[in-house]
Amino acid sequence: MAREASDGTVGKALEVLEQVADFGRPVRFSEVLAVSTFPKPTLYRFMQTLTSQRMLDYDAERQTYSPGGRLVRLAHAAWAQSSLARVARPHLVKLSQATGETVHLAQLDHAQVLYLDKMNAAQPVEMYSQAGKVGPVYCTGVGKVMLAFLDKDAADEVIEQQSFHVFTDHTLSGADPLKEELSEIRAHGYGFDREEHEPGIICIAAPILNDQNRVLGAVSVTSTTSRTNLAGLEAQLPVLQHAAQSIAGEAQAWSFPDQHKQPQSGI
Numbered sequence: 001m002a003r004e005a006s007d008g009t010v011g012k013a014l015e016v017l018e019q020v021a022d023f024g025r026p027v028r029f030s031e032v033l034a035v036s037t038f039p040k041p042t043l044y045r046f047m048q049t050l051t052s053q054r055m056l057d058y059d060a061e062r063q064t065y066s067p068g069g070r071l072v073r074l075a076h077a078a079w080a081q082s083s084l085a086r087v088a089r090p091h092l093v094k095l096s097q098a099t100g101e102t103v104h105l106a107q108l109d110h111a112q113v114l115y116l117d118k119m120n121a122a123q124p125v126e127m128y129s130q131a132g133k134v135g136p137v138y139c140t141g142v143g144k145v146m147l148a149f150l151d152k153d154a155a156d157e158v159i160e161q162q163s164f165h166v167f168t169d170h171t172l173s174g175a176d177p178l179k180e181e182l183s184e185i186r187a188h189g190y191g192f193d194r195e196e197h198e199p200g201i202i203c204i205a206a207p208i209l210n211d212q213n214r215v216l217g218a219v220s221v222t223s224t225t226s227r228t229n230l231a232g233l234e235a236q237l238p239v240l241q242h243a244a245q246s247i248a249g250e251a252q253a254w255s256f257p258d259q260h261k262q263p264q265s266g267i
Contacts, residue, residue: 012038016046017055017071026064084208084217085116088247092119092219095243099221099236101228104203105247106142107217109134111161113143116217138162138178139171141193141205142218147178148185149207149215155182170195190237192230193222200225204233206244208251216251219244 019032029047036043047065050056054070088105096103096119105117112134137143137158147155159175172178185191193203205220221236 012042013046013050016043017050017067020047020056020065021067026059026062026066028064032065084247084251087250088208088217088219089117091243091246092117095119095219095221095239096121098239101233101236102222104142104205104220104222105217106140106146106220108137108143108146108158108215111137111158113137113140113146115142121223136162136165136167136197138164139167139193139196141191141203141220141222144178144181144193145185145191145205145207146215146218148182148191149209149213167197168195168199172196190241192233193220194230195225202228202230202233204230204236204240206237206240208244208248210248210252216248219247 016032016036016038019035020027023031029044032047033040033043038046047056051058051065051068054068056065056071057068058065084107085105092103092105100121102121103119104115106113106115108114113136115133115135135143137147147158150158159178162175162178164172164174166173172181181191190204190206193201193205195202201222202225203220203222205218207215208217208219210216219240221233221240223233
């Protein structure tokens with residue numbers, strides 16, 4: 001996604017960095033160029049600068065770029081110091097052990113879901129979600145439960161930014177069915193992913209709310225239709241909600257940025 005023009009050179013460089021990272025593997029310059037909005041000389045200049053700053057690594061033998069050591073160090077520092085993930089990790093471990101299933105921790109990143117952490121099941125299953133990836137709000141369990149507990153103005157803003165791309169036969173196809181489901185989630189306190197993002201992948205999710213009912217994040221238990229069903233996942237609700245409440249309790253002393261508002265300009 002292109003950055004706003006007002007972001008200037010820094011925003012453009014970050015766009016390039018994100019494009020390289022999104023490949024999930026070492027990538028050649030030509031591959032980045034194919035998805036970039038920048039002319040070849042501009043893109044090359046940015047990638048050279050990012051490499052010299054150790055935000056990217058360049059393998060001269062394979063002629064590929066990958067996230068650099070400096071970026072990895074900064075990401076680790078962010079995870080350790082300012083992320084819900086550090087608080088939540090021991091609770092995620094316990095939840096995964098108790099359920100035997102895959103567990104996800106997520107926050108809202110503007111109008112998307114950002115996966116902060118993931119604990120694999122005893123028998124892991126290949127799926128889209130990985131720590132550091134972003135996903136859609138409207139068709140993921142964690143996305144919907146966070147959206148359901150936002151205030152109306154913030155929720156409407158997020159909903160307006162959804163693409164409502166149909167991933168499967170079960171994907172919610174527009175704002176009206178989404179809002180109807182959000183009402184049900186608020187009433188029950190939890191929600192499901194009914195194979196809405198990936199065929200065969202189902203989950204039950206609960207919001208992580210502070211004492212003022214502000215959304216800090218969400219946690220989910222995820223499985224496959226070949227292993228269980230929604231009723232089976234719902235049986236895990238007590239341990240899921242206990243984990244969400246425990247994470248929220250420990251997070252009270254932490255300050256998390258508001259994920260729904262853009263920072264004010266100026267110094």
